[in-house]
Amino acid sequence: MALTIQEWKPGEALPDEAAWPAGCAGGRAEWEWRHAHNPRGARVFLAREDGRIVGQHALVPHAAWIGREVVFAENVGSFARRGGSGLAREALYARLGRAAAEAHAQAGGDLVHYGYVAGAEWRVVNGLLDGEVVRNQTALVRAVEAGPRELPSAVERLQRFDHQAKWLCDRAAGSLPAFTVRDEAFLNWRFVARPGVAYELLGVRDGAGVLRGYAVLARGAFGGRHALWVADFLVPLAELEVAELLLDGALARARALGEHELATLLPEWSPWFEVLQRSGFLVHALDVFLYARPFARKFDEVWLRDHWWVTLADTLRI
Amino acid sequence: MRAKLFGYHDLPARHGDYEVRLYRPGDEHEILATFNRVFARVDVTFKARTLEFWRWRFAENPSGSQMVLAFTPEGRVAGQLAVMVNRVWLEGRPSNFAQGVDQMSDAALRTGLSRGSLVGVLGNTMVNLFAGPGPEQHALGWGAPVPAAWRAGKSFARYEIVRTQQKLVAEASEVRTASAGGIELEEVSAFPEEVAELCARAARTHGALAVRDKAQLEWRWSRHPEKRCRIALARRAGVLVGYAVAARGAFDGKQGEWLLLDWLVEVTDEGAGHALRAWFAGLAAAEPARLVALFPDSKREWLDFQRAGFRVAPTRYFLIARQYLRGYGAQWMNRHWYYTLGDTDLV
Numbered sequence: 151m152a153l154t155i156q157e158w159k160p161g162e163a164l165p166d167e168a169a170w171p172a173g174c175a176g177g178r179a180e181w182e183w184r185h186a187h188n189p190r191g192a193r194v195f196l197a198r199e200d201g202r203i204v205g206q207h208a209l210v211p212h213a214a215w216i217g218r219e220v221v222f223a224e225n226v227g228s229f230a231r232r233g234g235s236g237l238a239r240e241a242l243y244a245r246l247g248r249a250a251a252e253a254h255a256q257a258g259g260d261l262v263h264y265g266y267v268a269g270a271e272w273r274v275v276n277g278l279l280d281g282e283v284v285r286n287q288t289a290l291v292r293a294v295e296a297g298p299r300e301l302p303s304a305v306e307r308l309q310r311f312d313h314q315a316k317w318l319c320d321r322a323a324g325s326l327p328a329f330t331v332r333d334e335a336f337l338n339w340r341f342v343a344r345p346g347v348a349y350e351l352l353g354v355r356d357g358a359g360v361l362r363g364y365a366v367l368a369r370g371a372f373g374g375r376h377a378l379w380v381a382d383f384l385v386p387l388a389e390l391e392v393a394e395l396l397l398d399g400a401l402a403r404a405r406a407l408g409e410h411e412l413a414t415l416l417p418e419w420s421p422w423f424e425v426l427q428r429s430g431f432l433v434h435a436l437d438v439f440l441y442a443r444p445f446a447r448k449f450d451e452v453w454l455r456d457h458w459w460v461t462l463a464d465t466l467r468i
Numbered sequence: 469m470r471a472k473l474f475g476y477h478d479l480p481a482r483h484g485d486y487e488v489r490l491y492r493p494g495d496e497h498e499i500l501a502t503f504n505r506v507f508a509r510v511d512v513t514f515k516a517r518t519l520e521f522w523r524w525r526f527a528e529n530p531s532g533s534q535m536v537l538a539f540t541p542e543g544r545v546a547g548q549l550a551v552m553v554n555r556v557w558l559e560g561r562p563s564n565f566a567q568g569v570d571q572m573s574d575a576a577l578r579t580g581l582s583r584g585s586l587v588g589v590l591g592n593t594m595v596n597l598f599a600g601p602g603p604e605q606h607a608l609g610w611g612a613p614v615p616a617a618w619r620a621g622k623s624f625a626r627y628e629i630v631r632t633q634q635k636l637v638a639e640a641s642e643v644r645t646a647s648a649g650g651i652e653l654e655e656v657s658a659f660p661e662e663v664a665e666l667c668a669r670a671a672r673t674h675g676a677l678a679v680r681d682k683a684q685l686e687w688r689w690s691r692h693p694e695k696r697c698r699i700a701l702a703r704r705a706g707v708l709v710g711y712a713v714a715a716r717g718a719f720d721g722k723q724g725e726w727l728l729l730d731w732l733v734e735v736t737d738e739g740a741g742h743a744l745r746a747w748f749a750g751l752a753a754a755e756p757a758r759l760v761a762l763f764p765d766s767k768r769e770w771l772d773f774q775r776a777g778f779r780v781a782p783t784r785y786f787l788i789a790r791q792y793l794r795g796y797g798a799q800w801m802n803r804h805w806y807y808t809l810g811d812t813d814l815v
Contacts, residue, residue, distance in 0.1 A: 435765035
């Protein structure tokens with residue numbers, strides 16, 4: 151009955167499907183995509199007992215830029231066994247989280263572990279991982295009125311991202327204080343290669359074919375709200391006309407898909423937060439918190455609230 | 469790891485060289501001396517607090533206040549944890565919340581053992597003495613700190629975030645008015661007794677709501693020593709269905725904005741909301757300044773104001789709380805507690 155905690159690393163065999171407790175694996179293809187194919191690697195710690203997996207601390211790392219490249223990693227899919235007393239279960243959850251921090255959050259390692267949680271899950275990450283609220287998440291939501299169902303002619307569907315994504319990221323996000331680096335590898339892994347999820351990629355190019363902005367659309371529920379979500383959006387602030395084209399394109403897709411609401415998440419300090427409100431979006435409360443477990447005093451939850459450009463691209467919950 | 473909580477269960481008590489005890493009449497002179505010394509060091513815009521303001525805030529509050537103080541052997545105040553009590557309707561039952569205000573410790577007066585978190589010790593003493601599930605006890609400790617105070621509070625007092633607070637802003641020209649059919653609006657200088665009935669009806673809708681009766685509102689707004697507040701009442705068929713309080717003032721680092729200090733409207737009466745919002749916008753039309761309001765994003769006012777042309781903007785504030793009554797924690801408060809700018813000590 152010895153309990154072992156070990157880190158799983160890309161390149162190793164995937165955990166045997168039969169070893170997972172019922173309902174915890176989230177699908178083998180999804181697990182493999184999250185942890186084996188992420189261009190930034192993996193942060194997975196598995197607790198095993200008698201060959202069976204009884205707990206997992208799973209983080210999905212992203213390259214983030216804060217004036218230098220660091221790692222922000224989303225905690226998604228973590229669990230610990232329910233067997234034994236409540237305290238025993240909590241101890242395993244905490245032990246797994248501690249193992250991940252000890253392995254990856256030392257000086258020069260991961261800067262922030264974070265996630266979206268609600269209800270009892272918040273008690274666990276606050277009580278056992280010292281997670282703190284970055285913000286009570288709100289969403290910008292716009293009702294989809296009658297109108298065109300076709301994309302504007304200047305908006306094209308992208309099949310995948312290329313090297314121009316990084317150019318756009320440098321122009322649109324380069325001056326932001328903290329953001330996940332949007333390059334070809336990240337965006338294609340995040341929005342093209344995910345098994346079982348069909349994101350729509352809209353782009354606007356200039357006359358020379360250079361990408362001026364993109365929006366990624368996803369149907370589904372987040373924070374208790376069903377909508378057509380703009381899961382990611384990147385346009386230089388000076389190019390409002392590109393944003394308007396992408397917004398028109400997103401509304402057209404929402405109409406064509408029969409969705410009643412278009413929604414997105416943006417940090418409230420961003421000028422885009424006001425721009426979208428002036429375009430008819432209202433700010434609604436969601437049922438989730440964004441929490442963080444920072445590993446450097448300066449970059450605590452207050453700093454992250456006020457500086458981190460975070461969108462739905464940063465969470466695998468949609 | 470979080471800091472271990474320590475506080476005294478009986479006062480007075482010795483804490484290093486200090487005597488820790490509750491406020492006694494006459495202490496306000498030394499409290500003010502320390503307050504004006506400590507806050508002048510950290511706030512370049514600080515204006516010395518007057519005895520008149522102190523008496524209004526702490527001695528005259530109809531809901532009460534409590535102060536735990538640390539005195540040096542020379543009788544100077546080295547630290548304070550003060551709360552303003554809010555009488556509250558909590559799911560229909562009378563209860564009390566305690567808003568932490570004016571927390572301070574004077575580093576120049578701290579020595580030896582007391583160099584640790586004196587405010588933390590005083591805060592936990594306050595909890596030991598006054599917090600709990602009883603109807604006379606504090607069911608919730610709360611505050612609206614700036615980031616530096618939050619960083620201290622979370623480790624020493626186990627506060628949790630109820631909400632990262634945002635505000636609603638608009639220029640007068642951006643506010644859309646709608647029919648207020650049947651509403652009679654009146655600007656007044658005093659609140660009627662029947663405001664308590666409006667509050668009692670509202671308490672059936674909101675899970676938690678600070679008592680807004682004539683005594684409380686007149687203390688808060690009519691007798692405020694530094695604000696000249698405008699008060700409007702909305703009646704339908706003679707029955708009070710809403711009120712609003714506004715004044716020019718400073719909030720969140722901005723000066724001279726029109727602040728919606730308080731607002732309570734019958735939930736079912738949209739017309740009253742329209743009429744009072746038009747009155748508020750009218751103040752800024754006559755005396756131009758940006759309009760600012762603050763509501764929980766879980767309440768209908770949050771969306772009503774946006775639909776009327778207000779936009780959401782960030783503030784630097786957190787609303788934080790520590791529960792002393794099981795079942796009424798930060799997440800519950802996030803969904804059910806109705807408050808306005810005037811519930812806080814920020815205005």
